[in-house]
Amino acid sequence: MKGTVRRSLWLAVPLALAAPVLAAVTQGGPPPGGNPLALKYSTPNAARGGQLSATCQGCHGAGGVSTNPETPRLAGQVPDYVRFQLAAFRAKLRPSPVMQQVAAHLKDQDIADLAAYFASRPVGPAWKTTDAALRSRGQALFMGGDPARGAIACAVCHGTNGRGENRLGVASVTNQSPGYALDVLHEFKNTPSFGGLPQPEAMRIVLKPLGEDDLKALAAYISSMK
Structure with a gap:
């Protein structure tokens, strides 16, 4: 995780998407030609996004609230940011073999629905600090x-x-x-x-x-x- 994130400086922000491979959620991928980061989708469906996110829980935790200090939380993340990151992984513009493989199976609508779902989730609890x-x-x-x-x-x-x-x-x-x-x-x-x-x-x-x-x-x- 850390190695791939550190090689993605131009896209790295407080949220890097890392997740296990989605097992054939959909046979998707970007349409041929055009801007690979431009998505076309209808009104996002958060409920459907929740269904698609089931296999993300292994890394990101239930509802996107990771308890692993090396894995970012997705709960409460702004949807525009999540959509952009998933599109970048799918287009192989952002390094991460795992996330590229995950995103390769996603259609534009899947990306929009996942982003809507995570945006709808409450932010996880604060981490403890002793200082x-x-x-x-x-x-x-x-x-x-x-x-x-x-x-x-x-x-x-x-x-x-x-x-x-x-x-x-x-x-x-x-x-x-x-x-x-x-x-x-x-x-x-x-x-x-x-x-x-x-x-x-x-x-x-x-x-x-x-x-x-x-x-x-x-x-x-x-x-x-x-």
Whole structure:
């Protein structure tokens, strides 16, 4: 999981989709030609998405609430983000042999229904933190940034509750595990500038002035927001 995520910097955000192979959910895949990330679907059906998600539970937990600190939670994730990630895996634009195999079987409607289902699920409980001072420092950075160092508050894009913004494709980060959150923060901070996609580029710029202790503090707060 970690190896594949770290090689997907341009798409890596607080939510990387990792799941066991869906056993022939549908014989799908993107239509030939055209933009592989452009999806065509009717009104998403969350109930159907719940049925399709049954085999995701092995990694992501019931209802998308993972209890594995190395596996991201999908519960409460914004649907635009989930759709984009699954489309990217299906098109083999994002590295991950497991997820590419999973997404290869999905039709556009399957992707939309899965995204609707996970978006409808309540965010999982906060992870326990034993360092109150570290969490408090992370909260200050998340809510207010650090103007003296040119660090913008995370809440500007992700919201004060960390739930993201669907219409902008900004992911929910609330209650992701501290280890997973820290891994992704490292990815954004260390990736070179590439332009093109505004969210990853914005993350790189925001995190550039922050040090390792700052990133650990943010991860501690993100993982225990609720």
